[in-house]
Amino acid sequence: MSVTTATPKVSRHVVVGAGLAGAATAFSLARRGHEVTLLERTRPAAHDGSSHGSARIFRYAYPERFYTDLVVRAREGFDELERLGGRRLITPAGSLDFGAARAPRLLAEVLAAAGVEHELLDRGAAQRRWPQLSFDTDVLWHPGAGVIDAETTVFTLVEQARRHGAQVEQDWAVQRLERTRTGYRVLAADGRSVDAERVVLAVGGWLPSLLDELPLPAAFRAQVPALQVRQEQAYHFPYREQPAGPDERAPLPTFIHKRADIQTYSLPGGRDADFRGQKLAEYNGGKVIRSAAEQDGLVDAANRERIVRYVERFVPGLVPEPYAETTCLFTNTPTEDFVLDGVDGLTLLSPCSGHGAKFAPLLGELAADVATGGAGPERFTLAALSGATAAEAVHA
Structure with a gap:
């Protein structure tokens, strides 16, 4: 050079x-x-x-006020940025939190203290409202969540x-x-x-x-x-009931499900998924690399199989066959x-x-x-x- x-x-x-x-x-x-x-x-x-891409979760639910209060302030910044740029940056979707390790009741207490709209439902009530998911605990719903178009x-x-x-x-x-x-x-x-x-x-x-x-x-x-860098992998699964178009609300909200054996997060895939599927991934399920320069963009077959099995068990509203997949970077402290x-x-x-x-x-x-x-x-x-x-x- x-x-x-x-x-x-x-x-x-x-x-x-x-x-x-x-x-x-x-x-x-x-x-x-x-x-x-x-x-x-x-x-x-x-x-x-x-x-990169068009799909990141915007949510208020954290197990402590510190971060929830920061989200409230950040939302004000997004609202201002949408006005300045004339573009929608957060698409409403709502969010569900469930799983014993996710502690929905604790999250509800934090949202109540912060004045964030929410609802705590028992497993049966949640199942009736969202039959596309299978719940294993009480469920926290907060409608103010959505999907950030990061790009x-x-x-x-x-x-x-x-x-x-x-x-x-x-x-x-x-x-x-x-x-x-x-x-x-x-x-x-x-x-x-x-x-x-x-x-x-x-x-x-x-x-x-x-x-x-x-x-x-x-x-x-x-x-x-x-600083631990991970090459994460995410998958797009098709909805069993397809939305009519990109302007129609997705069949599923965003959600975080945390069990002792796995933590997953999911959200409508937006442009990244051609508006026809849900993005789903295991949190910190990717391989550890020394820095971003070492990423190879290869999806781990074992992780793919693990997520397919998860969809079969917990997300009946999705076809358990990913039609697209990608890698991304997490940098963890x-x-x-x-x-x-x-x-x-x-x-x-x-x-x-x-x-x-x-x-x-x-x-x-x-x-x-x-x-x-x-x-x-x-x-x-x-x-x-x-x-x-x-x-x-x-x-x-």
Whole structure:
């Protein structure tokens, strides 16, 4: 590869990664009046990242108020973004939570305390209302949940960031960062570079392989939690009763089912499924890889068979034969909490563990606070994460 040595571009802030988190951060910084450059390895909402496609769950149910309250705030951000962009980003679908390990009654208590509309049904009542599913416990229903169009959300965030003056650079793969007298030099493999006072890294599953290329103080680096990257797999199963078209509500809502032997999540597949099927996957059922660079896109046959058997037992409203399948990336922390912390003008942002999409607009605001010298939630700091244990996981 030929290497150029062009004069570095200069920007007050650089955000690396144009997925949901990075695009939201760039938008938040730009509309506050900051000079921002958003660098993306390939294209915004890249297919091999964590923010592609049209189907992510938006839901309020968490076993503690901390996250539910954040969802309430995030919904306000999505509503604003829909108004600004003139596009629907969350399609109403509602959500069901069931399974002994999911603790529907506890979730109902949290939603009640947070003022979120919900209903707790016994198994029989739920079965009569949703005969397409087989329930094994009481069931929590909350109608305010839905399906996030992740790709369109990223595109809208990037568009709004540009409208506020942000520069967006595609095909710009960051190789390393170097300290300079005024901040940092962000370098690409081909010799391009950008000098910035402050840098936000929102690189998803690429963060583990990039950490050693960052000029982090040793004490800060030592607190970064173990980041486990998984290549997850998801399957699309056809509905037994097909909707008439893309504008008709899907036959099934979103749901999370958690048992001692398996945790699954499911949602209407939208564009990803040609509007004719339900997306279904096992949470953290994929293989562990060192970083996103090692993903191969291959679906594990044993996992496919496991999910088919699950559909046969618990989802009679679906034909137990997947017509499409895909892989995606989860980047997990031991507690399933997010990483949002900074030092010396360098901010790490990793909305981890497969439940970050629903917080995107709010995370952009929180990351912009940290990037400009403020503070984010204490729970997401490295000090808090390093003092927590896996037993304290939120099990999102």
